[in-house]
Structures are given as structure tokens and as C-alpha cells.
Amino acid sequence: MSAGEGDAGTTGGRSAGTTGGSGALLGxxxxxxxxxxxxxxxxxxxxxxxxxxxxxxxxxxxxSEIHQSIxxxxxxxxVRVAKAGHIGVAASNDATPEGAAAxxxxxxxxxxxxxxxxMWPGLAPPAGAPEVDRFFDATAASSPEMRADAVAExxxxxxxxxxxxxxxxxxxxxxxxxxSEGQLCWAPSTQASLTTVxxxxxxxxxxxxxxxxxxxxxxxxxxxxSASDKAVASASPRALDAGAYTVVLEPAATATLVGFLxxxxxxxxxxxxxxSCFSGKQGAQVAAPxxxxxxxxxxxxxxxxxxxxxxxxxxxxxxxxxxxxxxVVFDRRTAKEAGRDSTGHGLPSPNxxxxxxxxxxxxxxxxxxxxxxxxxxxxxxxxRFHYSNVVNPxxxxxxxxxxxxxxxxxxxxxxxxxxxxxxxxxxLGALSSVSMVGREAHLASExxxxxxxxxxxxxxxxxxxxxxxx
Amino acid sequence: xxxxxASVFDVAKMAVEAARRxxxxxxxxxxxxxxxxxxxxxxxxxxxxxxxxxxxxxxxxLVGGRWGFASTSRLDEAEVERTAGLAVAMAKAAQRLxxxxxxxxxxxxxxxxxRTIVKEDPFTVPLEEKVALLMQASSRMQDAPGLSFxxxxxxxxxxxxWFVSSDGAxxxxxxxxxxxxxxxxxxxxxxxxxxxxxxxxxxxxxAAGYEHIRTLGLIEEAERIGSEAVALLSAPECxxxxxxxxxDSGQMELQIHESIGHxxxxxxxxxxxxxxAGSSWLSPGDGGKVRYASDLVSITADATLAGGLGTFGxxxxxxxxxxxPIIVDGMFENFLSSRETAGVVGQNSNATSRADxxxxxxxxxxxxxxxxxxxxxxxxxxGDTDDGIFMTTNSSWSIxxxxxxxxxGCEQARRIEGGKLTTLYKNPNYTGITPEFWGxxxxxxxxxxxxxxxxxxxGKGQPGQVGRVGHGASPARFRNVQVGVRG
Numbered sequence: 001m002s003a004g005e006g007d008a009g010t011t012g013g014r015s016a017g018t019t020g021g022s023g024a025l026l027g028x029x030x031x032x033x034x035x036x037x038x039x040x041x042x043x044x045x046x047x048x049x050x051x052x053x054x055x056x057x058x059x060x061x062x063x064s065e066i067h068q069s070i071x072x073x074x075x076x077x078x079v080r081v082a083k084a085g086h087i088g089v090a091a092s093n094d095a096t097p098e099g100a101a102a103x104x105x106x107x108x109x110x111x112x113x114x115x116x117x118x119m120w121p122g123l124a125p126p127a128g129a130p131e132v133d134r135f136f137d138a139t140a141a142s143s144p145e146m147r148a149d150a151v152a153e154x155x156x157x158x159x160x161x162x163x164x165x166x167x168x169x170x171x172x173x174x175x176x177x178x179x180s181e182g183q184l185c186w187a188p189s190t191q192a193s194l195t196t197v198x199x200x201x202x203x204x205x206x207x208x209x210x211x212x213x214x215x216x217x218x219x220x221x222x223x224x225x226s227a228s229d230k231a232v233a234s235a236s237p238r239a240l241d242a243g244a245y246t247v248v249l250e251p252a253a254t255a256t257l258v259g260f261l262x263x264x265x266x267x268x269x270x271x272x273x274x275x276s277c278f279s280g281k282q283g284a285q286v287a288a289p290x291x292x293x294x295x296x297x298x299x300x301x302x303x304x305x306x307x308x309x310x311x312x313x314x315x316x317x318x319x320x321x322x323x324x325x326x327x328v329v330f331d332r333r334t335a336k337e338a339g340r341d342s343t344g345h346g347l348p349s350p351n352x353x354x355x356x357x358x359x360x361x362x363x364x365x366x367x368x369x370x371x372x373x374x375x376x377x378x379x380x381x382x383x384r385f386h387y388s389n390v391v392n393p394x395x396x397x398x399x400x401x402x403x404x405x406x407x408x409x410x411x412x413x414x415x416x417x418x419x420x421x422x423x424x425x426x427x428l429g430a431l432s433s434v435s436m437v438g439r440e441a442h443l444a445s446e447x448x449x450x451x452x453x454x455x456x457x458x459x460x461x462x463x464x465x466x467x468x469x470x
Numbered sequence: 471x472x473x474x475x476a477s478v479f480d481v482a483k484m485a486v487e488a489a490r491r492x493x494x495x496x497x498x499x500x501x502x503x504x505x506x507x508x509x510x511x512x513x514x515x516x517x518x519x520x521x522x523x524x525x526x527x528x529x530x531x532l533v534g535g536r537w538g539f540a541s542t543s544r545l546d547e548a549e550v551e552r553t554a555g556l557a558v559a560m561a562k563a564a565q566r567l568x569x570x571x572x573x574x575x576x577x578x579x580x581x582x583x584x585r586t587i588v589k590e591d592p593f594t595v596p597l598e599e600k601v602a603l604l605m606q607a608s609s610r611m612q613d614a615p616g617l618s619f620x621x622x623x624x625x626x627x628x629x630x631x632w633f634v635s636s637d638g639a640x641x642x643x644x645x646x647x648x649x650x651x652x653x654x655x656x657x658x659x660x661x662x663x664x665x666x667x668x669x670x671x672x673x674x675x676x677a678a679g680y681e682h683i684r685t686l687g688l689i690e691e692a693e694r695i696g697s698e699a700v701a702l703l704s705a706p707e708c709x710x711x712x713x714x715x716x717x718d719s720g721q722m723e724l725q726i727h728e729s730i731g732h733x734x735x736x737x738x739x740x741x742x743x744x745x746x747a748g749s750s751w752l753s754p755g756d757g758g759k760v761r762y763a764s765d766l767v768s769i770t771a772d773a774t775l776a777g778g779l780g781t782f783g784x785x786x787x788x789x790x791x792x793x794x795p796i797i798v799d800g801m802f803e804n805f806l807s808s809r810e811t812a813g814v815v816g817q818n819s820n821a822t823s824r825a826d827x828x829x830x831x832x833x834x835x836x837x838x839x840x841x842x843x844x845x846x847x848x849x850x851x852x853g854d855t856d857d858g859i860f861m862t863t864n865s866s867w868s869i870x871x872x873x874x875x876x877x878x879g880c881e882q883a884r885r886i887e888g889g890k891l892t893t894l895y896k897n898p899n900y901t902g903i904t905p906e907f908w909g910x911x912x913x914x915x916x917x918x919x920x921x922x923x924x925x926x927x928x929g930k931g932q933p934g935q936v937g938r939v940g941h942g943a944s945p946a947r948f949r950n951v952q953v954g955v956r957g
Contacts, residue, residue, distance in 0.1 A: 066567050468874050
């Protein structure tokens with residue numbers, strides 16, 4: 001649900017239950033009442049109030065026992081004030097009109113001592129955001145008993161000698177943005193994720209996850225079976241030499257490439273400052289023709305709100321189409337600098353990093369993972385990467401480790417597990433070497449970034465620079 | 471302190487009493503206030519100035535041998551009562567699966583008050599003075615011809631915590647951190663190079679007041695940093711070879727953090743973080759048996775170290791701060807532990823259980839994990855090296871789930887030839903295997919170049935928590951290291 005000016009929606013006040021979390025939606029009317037405490041500030045040209053209210057529960061398990069069972073609730077009011085281009089920002093978790101007013105006064109005080117921002121674009125004008133309903137009552141009301149029972153089901157699917165670790169998290173949130181230009185938008189959403197690493201005898205380890213907007217999408221037993229099968233299959237891994245291999249990347253591994261490509265390339269600020277790996281490459285072939293990547297916060301298959309943290313409605317931005325670099329994302333400030341319009345990708349202010357795509361998609365192809373394996377003479381099947389980081393942003397080069405299920409493929413078959421590798425690889429180099437794209441896309445998380453919806457990939461040449469001992 | 475925060479100690483007491491009424495066998499509560507202020511200037515324009523303020527209470531309970539935790543930002547009596555009941559419900563739900571009951575090592579309940587020694591409250595220093603410092607530092611960096619971006623920032627943090635336990639502990643603590651740094655970025659011909667001072671990723675953060683900022687020399691060092699960033703654009707790539715590696719104190723900070731600090735966390739060793747950040751190459755029985763490093767390397771966890779971000783009076787279980795030997799002359803001795811985990815290795819908690827504020831469950835976190843200084847300055851170590859590479863200031867890090875295979879990038883490097891620094895290199899990096907790398911250490915600098923650094927952004931746990939930890943580090947030398955890793 002979302003609402004533009006004068007259309008505040010009707011979903012406010014929905015309860016999230018009593019045992020699954022602490023919260024209930026404030027709703028657009030109550031948000032507006034709170035925001036008015038700041039919007040009535042005297043002495044400012046522009047005032048913007050951002051509300052982030054989130055609550056939820058987390059059931060964490062290790063060694064097949066629940067060791068952390070958590071419920072949390074918090075609210076952030078972030079008030080940005082501008083006076084003749086002088087900007088100040090203050091945040092508080094006192095979600096009352098008085099709390100908003102106090103934050104606004106603090107922001108105005110800060111604005112009074114800083115130099116004007118010559119690129120201040122002003123606040124977002126009134127505009128309706130796309131109508132998407134990403135709030136699921138049952139997910140918001142998830143109980144710790146439900147999560148515990150799901151974890152028990154997952155653990156029950158583990159093979160003898162295996163144990164499971166992981167987390168089942170359910171969260172509900174509402175994002176609101178009101179400003180003195182008259183923009184008012186509000187959207188509730190929910191998320192559910194079940195992630196596990198199953199470990200078995202002789203160094204076996206398997207990973208599986210489901211990341212969705214609703215608990216309805218989570219089949220705990222299937223998650224347990226998938227991870228357990230991998231743990232059994234990856235026991236007693238053999239050591240292989242580092243070097244260039246053909247790889248079949250499962251969606252979780254693809255998500256690492258896409259997430260880091262966004263970090264080093266898709267932000268408008270780095271692009272216009274010639275710091276992006278895409279700077280100067282508009283219209284150039286940067287990946288295989290089978291690769292298309294876009295961001296679309298209004299697509300129901302992703303998570304979050306259909307507007308950004310400045311109140312600009314989310315737009316679909318085609319970033320790479322058929323392997324050709326097309327565009328980057330903008331917030332209001334970078335859009336002004338570039339002579340463009342904001343694409344609805346602003347982050348909470350102040351934001352020195354600039355805009356960022358939080359709802360990434362990679363287009364699907366027509367292959368199954370089995371077909372990718374069958375077509376591989378010698379290569380590696382990679383379940384996921386771990387703790388990756390940038391080596392050279394201008395070359396889109398990153399490093400990281402494989403983890404929780406890495407297997408050798410020979411003559412079209414998976415022949416056994418191998419020890420984990422360190423890779424050092426240009427992302428665009430890997431995407432240029434893609435020969436097959438999976439027919440199914442999955443919402444996959446990445447250690448540092450939001451989840452993206454991506455398929456499996458077959459990459460003909462991928463560089464591993466070292467090996468670990470497990 | 472406003473009226474909303476005036477009674478936070480009472481809120482913590484109320485929470486513990488409510489939890490006991492709801493059925494908790496043991497309960498503790500942390501009512502807290504977090505305050506931050508951050509300023510960033512780039513090319514003499516204000517990039518951002520913001521303050522934040524967060525108040526709430528977190529309630530931890532033990533019911534039937536299982537933990538439950540709940541937190542809320544609303545501090546009225548009914549909400550605190552409801553949140554306490556929620557914590558108990560969380561613990562009871564955990565009992566739906568079989569498992570071993572949590573057993574806590576003992577602690578003497580304390581009634582105490584502790585605060586960071588602060589000579590100059592950073593939150594009362596006028597904003598105008600802070601902005602002027604950053605503008606001047608940015609301007610001075612821009613004196614370097616060819617520089618693209620000159621960024622300067624200040625960050626201030628204060629956490630006030632009121633801890634109350636059903637055992638009778640009542641502890642008030644106020645932790646204050648101050649940090650600042652500058653960063654110069656040069657862009658040209660499809661390349662980007664960066665230099666930072668005193669360290670990368672927002673500079674040098676200490677448990678101190680604004681007096682720390684006045685010692686940093688941000689303006690004095692600005693032009694040098696700007697010139698170094700520009701010079702890197704025309705420098706050759708760091709060659710790929712196996713060689714002798716000398717690291718400065720700033721890079722040693724992160725080398726210690728990632729390849730020693732995390733694998734010695736006992737919750738990781740016991741598999742409690744397995745599915746997210748990972749586990750450890752160490753096993754619970756390794757204390758006193760495993761050679762971790764050469765005999766020049768001794769590592770200490772010291773929560774009493776002046777200026778360290780991991781310095782406090784009591785951890786978030788009410789256990790008093792301690793100084794613990796971790797590695798002694800290369801031999802691994804002790805893990806970082808909590809009341810829940812210490813019993814596994816036959817010890818009491820060494821006070822490392824800390825939470826990212828009132829809204830999070832405490833986890834084992836590094837305190838100040840420091841290498842003990844030996845002898846010699848950085849210049850003397852370099853002077854004693856015939857051939858090798860000297861790397862400065864971290865730019866990137868990556869390490870596997872057991873903390874064995876790592877790779878670090880640095881901002882700049884120089885060749886060492888005949889004891890002298892010669893050719894400048896850009897994009898340097900190195901890789902290694904933890905015990906092999908530390909085993910190859912044959913020089914650790916002395917107290918002259920030993921610096922207490924802060925790492926205010928250590929991620930761990932689910933939901934993600936940010937830990938503020940410290941590292942005392944000297945420059946050091948390592949033999950037979952692979953540098954210049956390429957894809």
C-alpha cells in the first residue's frame with residue numbers, strides 16, 4: 001500500500017499480534033500527526049520527515065538447538081531541514097509530535113552553522129507512488145512458537161550426524177515520508193527469511209535459504225533437506241589448485257556479483273564523478289548479451305517500499321540490457337548535478353555515498369542448473385560466496401571465498417566436493433564470460449547488501465587465486 | 471537529560487521486576503540512550519551534518535534454561551510490562567526444541583558507576599569550530615594539484631547504559647568516543663586512488679573527548695595526504711611476488727582484528743555464529759596447545775586500556791572489565807568468553823559480552839585486542855630489511871568463515887631495497903593463511919610506534935550488530951608473503 005498527497009490510504013492500525021513482535025502499524029494518519037510536529041517548524045524553508053518503524057522476531061539456532069529468541073521494535077524519525085540551501089539533519093526514536101519537533105529544532109540549529117549546499121535540489125514534490133501491497137498480516141503476526149516449530153521441521157530433515165545452524169526472521173515495517181512541499185507517502189511491508197548452514201561429518205557443509213515477503217513462501221522442511229543433502233555430499237573435500245575454472249554459480253553466488261556491481265558501478269554519484277566502473281561506458285558492451293540487470297522497486301517480486309527515502313516514487317531503471325550498459329540510478333541531488341530526474345533511489349540523509357539500487361533483478365535465461373552441469377567438461381559448482389570485498393572498484397574487481405558446498409564437475413557430472421577457494425575476479429569480466437543463464441530467478445541475500453532476484457549462471461572463465469584448508 | 475530519559479534507571483528496574491513476575495528465573499535489563507553527531511565536508515562543501523538520539527530498554531531472561539530477549543523504544547510502564555512478558559514468551563518458545571540448558575558462570579553483583587575519561591565533552595564543542603576544522607583540512611588537501619576530492623569528517627558517540635539484574639547488580643556506565651579523519655581521492659584516466667589519515671574509514675576513533683581531535687593534526691597532514699593520492703595515479707601496480715612484507719601500525723590493526731580477534735571469540739568456536747559470519751579454525755580445547763604465531767607475537771585482550779573503543783567498566787552481563795592474555799610468545803592461551811560460554815573451557819567469563827545498544831542481545835565482542843610491543847621503530851624495521859614491500863593503510867579486507875584464508879588491500883606500498891624505501895606502488899594487496907602468516911612474523915615494533923586504534927564498525931550477529939572495538943598495534947614484518955594478487 002502506498003499513498004500520494006491527499007490519499008493516505010486505509011490500512012493504518014492493523015495489528016501485528018501480541019506474541020510475534022512488539023509492534024502495530026502507526027498508519028498514515030498517525031504518521032502525519034507525528035510529522036506535523038516537525039513540519040510546523042518556524043524559520044525553515046523546507047522540512048522533511050522520514051519515518052522508519054520496524055518490529056519483528058528472530059529465532060536463531062545452532063547445533064540444532066535454539067540459542068537466541070528475540071523480539072525487537074524501534075522507530076526512527078529522521079528530520080531534514082533546509083534554510084536557504086543550508087541543510088541540517090537530526091534523528092530520534094521519540095515517535096511523537098514533540099519528538100519530531102525537537103529533532104526539527106536540532107536540525108535547524110545545525111543548518112544555521114554550515115555553508116549552503118550549491119547543489120541543494122529542494123524536496124520531492126507531491127507524487128503518488130506505485131500501488132503495491134507488500135504487507136502480510138500473518139507474517140507481521142508471526143509467533144515465536146511458529147518460528148520454533150519451523151526450525152524443528154528444518155532440523156528434522158537433517159541427515160544422521162548432521163546439525164543445523166541458522167535463523168528464521170520475520171519483520172514488519174512501515175516507511176513514511178512527509179515534507180513541506182506537500183508530499184506524503186506511506187507504505188507497510190513484511191519480510192520473512194529462513195537461512196541455514198547444515199554441517200556434517202568430515203567437513204561437510206551445506207547452505208540453503210528462502211527470502212520472501214511472506215512466511216507463506218517458506219517451506220522449512222525443503223530448506224533443511226536442501227542444506228542437509230549438500231552437507232552430506234560435501235564431506236571430505238579434496239584440495240584442488242587455484243586457477244581459472246568454468247563455474248556454475250547458484251543464485252546466492254550470483255547475488256554477490258550483482259550486489260557488488262551495484263556498489264562499484266550503479267550509483268549515480270560515482271558515475272558522474274568518473275569513479276564508477278561504468279563511467280564513460282554508456283552504450284558499451286560490458287557483459288554477455290544474455291545479461292540484463294535492472295532495478296524496480298515497484299515490482300511485487302521484490303521487497304520494501306515503492307518510493308525512496310526522499311519520497312520520490314521508485315522507477316524501473318534498466319542498468320544493463322542485453323549486455324550493454326544503459327544507465328545508473330539517481331537521487332535528487334545527483335540528478336540535479338547530472339541534469340536528470342531522480343529515479344527514486346535516494347538513501348536516508350545525509351548520504352555522502354549517493355543513490356543506490358535496493359531492488360535489483362537479473363533477467364532469466366532458459367537453462368537449468370542440471371543443464372549447466374551437463375554441458376561442463378571440467379569446472380566447479382559454487383553454492384555461495386562469503387565475505388567478499390572490493391579489490392579495484394574501477395575494474396569491478398572483488399575477492400571473496402566459496403563456502404558451504406563447492407563441488408568439482410567433470411565430464412558433465414558432479415564428481416565430488418572440493419576445498420573452498422578464494423576468488424579474485426572482475427565482475428564485468430565474469431559477466432562477459434557467461435554462457436548460460438538459469439531459467440528461474442530467486443530472491444537471494446548477500447552478506448553486505450539487500451536481496452536481489454537473480455538466476456544461476458554458468459561462467460566459462462572465473463579466477464580463483466587461492467585455497468583454504470576446508 | 472530530558473524528561474523522557476530522566477527515569478531510565480527506574481525503567482531498567484521496572485523491567486527486571488516485570489520479567490520476574492512473568493516467570494523469568496533470571497533477568498537483566500539495559501535501559502540506554504545512544505547519542506551521535508557526525509559532520510562531513512567534501513571539497514569545502516558540507517556533505518552532511520547530523521545528530522541522532524535513541525532511547526529504549528532491552529530485557530534478557532532465562533526461563534527453563536533458555537534465553538529470551540525483547541526490546542522496545544517505548545518506556546511507559548504498560549509497554550515495559552508487555553515487553554518483559556514478550557521476552558519470557560520468547561524463552562518459552564525456544565523450549566519447544568530439545569537442547570542443553572544454559573548454565574551461567576558466577577559473577578558478583580556490582581553496584582557501580584563508570585564513565586570514559588573525557589577532558590572536553592565533544593557534544594558541547596561549538597559546531598562552528600568543528601566545521602571550521604574540516605573546511606580548513608579540506609582546503610589544505612585541495613592544495614595538491616590534480617586532486618579530485620578532499621573529504622574530512624568528525625564522528626562523536628555517547629552511550630549511556632543503566633544495567634540492572636535480578637541478581638542485584640545496578641551499574642551505570644557512560645562511554646564516549648570521538649574520531650576524525652581526512653581522505654583524499656584522485657581520479658584520472660580510468661583510475662581512482664585514495665589516501666587517508668590517520669587511518670582509513672573515518673580516521674582515528676578513540677574512547678576520549680574532543681581533546682583527541684585536537685591531537686590528530688588533520689590540517690597539518692592534509693597537503694601530504696592530497697599529494698600522495700595524486701602520486702599514486704602514475705605509480706606502477708604492486709608486483710606479484712612472494713616477498714618480505716612490512717605493515718604499518720594502521721594495517722596491523724585490521725590484520726589483528728580479522729585473523730586473531732574474531733577466531734578467538736568462543737561463541738564462534740562453539741558454532742553459535744556458524745550460519746552467518748562463520749566459526750573458527752580453533753577448537754575449545756586449544757588453549758595452551760596451539761602455536762598461533764611466532765614467539766615474537768603476544769596478544770592481549772584488555773578492556774581497561776586507556777583510549778580503547780573496547781574499554782569499559784563492566785560488560786553487558788555485569789562482569790568487571792579484565793586484561794586477559796590471548797597469545798603468549800606465539801602460543802594460544804585464552805578465548806574471549808561470556809557467562810554462557812566460559813564454562814565450556816572451565817573458566818569464568820572474561821567480560822566480553824556486549825550489545826550494540828539497548829535494542830540488541832549481548833554477544834561476545836572483542837575488547838581491545840592488541841599486539842604487545844617489542845623493540846624498534848618502523849624506520850628501524852625497514853632499515854633492517856634488505857628486500858621487500860612496505861604497505862600502508864587498509865583499503866579492503868576479506869577472510870573465510872573459519873578465519874584461515876585472508877586477503878587485504880592497502881592504499882599504497884613502497885619497495886624496500888637495502889633498508890631504504892624506493893619505488894611507489896599502487897593497488898597493493900597480500901594474502902595468507904592465518905597461522906602460517908603469523909608464524910612468519912620476525913619483527914614487531916616497539917612502544918614508539920604502538921598506536922591504540924579504534925574499529926567502530928565491527929559487524930556480527932543477527933539481526934546485525936555493530937561493535938566498537940579497539941586494537942593496540944605496532945608495525946611488524948612478515949616473511950614469504952604473497953603480494954600483488956591478481957584475478
